[in-house]
Amino acid sequence: xxxxxxxxxxxxxxxxxxxxxxxxxxxxxxxxxxxxxxxxxxxxxxxxxxxxxxxxxxxxxxxxxxxxxxxxxxxxxxxxxxxxxxxxxxxxxxxxxxxxxxxxxxxxxxxxxxxxxxxxxxxxxxxxxxxxxxxxxxxxxxx
Amino acid sequence: xxxxxxxxxxxxxxxxxxxxxxxxxxxxxxxxxxxxxxxxxxxxxxxxxxxxxxxxxxxxxxxxxxxxxxxxxxxxxxxxxxxxxxxxxxxxxxxxxxxxxxxxxxxxxxxxxxxxxxxxxxxxxxxxxxxxxxxxxxxxxxxxxxxxxxxxxxxxxxxxxxxxxxxxxxxxxxxxxxxxxxxxxxxxxxxxxxxxxxxxxxxxxxxxxxxxxxxxxxxxxxxxxxxxxxxxxxxxxxxxxxxxx
Numbered sequence: 001x002x003x004x005x006x007x008x009x010x011x012x013x014x015x016x017x018x019x020x021x022x023x024x025x026x027x028x029x030x031x032x033x034x035x036x037x038x039x040x041x042x043x044x045x046x047x048x049x050x051x052x053x054x055x056x057x058x059x060x061x062x063x064x065x066x067x068x069x070x071x072x073x074x075x076x077x078x079x080x081x082x083x084x085x086x087x088x089x090x091x092x093x094x095x096x097x098x099x100x101x102x103x104x105x106x107x108x109x110x111x112x113x114x115x116x117x118x119x120x121x122x123x124x125x126x127x128x129x130x131x132x133x134x135x136x137x138x139x140x141x142x143x
Numbered sequence: 144x145x146x147x148x149x150x151x152x153x154x155x156x157x158x159x160x161x162x163x164x165x166x167x168x169x170x171x172x173x174x175x176x177x178x179x180x181x182x183x184x185x186x187x188x189x190x191x192x193x194x195x196x197x198x199x200x201x202x203x204x205x206x207x208x209x210x211x212x213x214x215x216x217x218x219x220x221x222x223x224x225x226x227x228x229x230x231x232x233x234x235x236x237x238x239x240x241x242x243x244x245x246x247x248x249x250x251x252x253x254x255x256x257x258x259x260x261x262x263x264x265x266x267x268x269x270x271x272x273x274x275x276x277x278x279x280x281x282x283x284x285x286x287x288x289x290x291x292x293x294x295x296x297x298x299x300x301x302x303x304x305x306x307x308x309x310x311x312x313x314x315x316x317x318x319x320x321x322x323x324x325x326x327x328x329x330x331x332x333x334x335x336x337x338x339x340x341x342x343x344x345x346x347x348x349x350x351x352x353x354x355x356x357x358x359x360x361x362x363x364x365x366x367x368x369x370x371x372x373x374x375x376x377x378x379x380x381x382x383x384x385x386x387x388x
Contacts, residue, residue, distance in 0.1 A: 056330075061174060061256070067256070085181050087211075087243055087244050088243040088244075093181045093244055093245070093246055094179065094180075094181065095181055096170050096178070096181070097246070097248075098172055098176075098177055098178055099175065099176045099177040099254075100176055100256070101176060101254035101256060102256065103254075104174070104254070104255075104257040105201070105256070105257050106174030106256055106257060106259055107174070108173055108330075108331075109173065109174035109175050109255065110174065111171065111175060111178055112171050112172070113169075113170040113180055
């Protein structure tokens, strides 16, 4: 009986250890099959787990056929609740950015960058639609 | 005292004459017209090396690079066609980039809509000759499990390479003697991008390997030290030659 109890407690400890060490990835559909209007949209800031190492922002291009429809995306990062990085004027710089236009043959528009290490981290996504509306799904994935 | 101090002086001066690594950053993408990321630079006699890769079925060449809105100058580029598309590697440089955190940007032709896989990296150096920052760049293309290129360089220089390698293995490894500054896949995983640095010598071999043979396009450039390279600082050379001051 004591042996069984010991094995159970040992197993329980293992489960907790695995749970604590594994990062909870961030998977969010920011906009799902939405006909995006012209203008600026913002997602976040949202907190991310301490051990996540990279983030990807993606736009599905299946229905994004109009080359006049453009997106400019900025991904902002906060470390210890403070904008990071900032330039010498104190302006919060995007951790990464991309631009994309409709048409062509690529199935998705996306960019991935590794994240700075640290605690109390959060991210914010700001994107601007210009030229023409288009239908897409926008996702954020951090792992 | 002189016998003790002189070797110390020589060692110290020799170190001041060499190009040094400062910082690096990278990001990957797919189907985009530009990729930007924040990068911090510091130090004296700075130079920034920009690397842009694209793997595409149609035209998706890197068309420009900038750092804090200042344009980088083209060093060299090369490309190779594989069975499904074109692998492109472009390397550029900027002397005296702004210090602090700023934005590095790569722009592509064709708004990126035909770009199946993309990656960009930047390497910041210090101690670079501000008038003639680079030596002769070398390029190589081929199909092999090892991508390699030989660069003519000199002591105190630093060689920076930039590779696009069609992915035919789980990962890619940097060659012996090189320090890896970027090693990532493209946004869709069809290609690897690597960038590394290695201290200058008469001939420097830059190489990367993956388990299986694949198509590659590799460029590498030697960056020259403030003193002109080839043996350290002016003081060092004068002492070696027994010349007075």
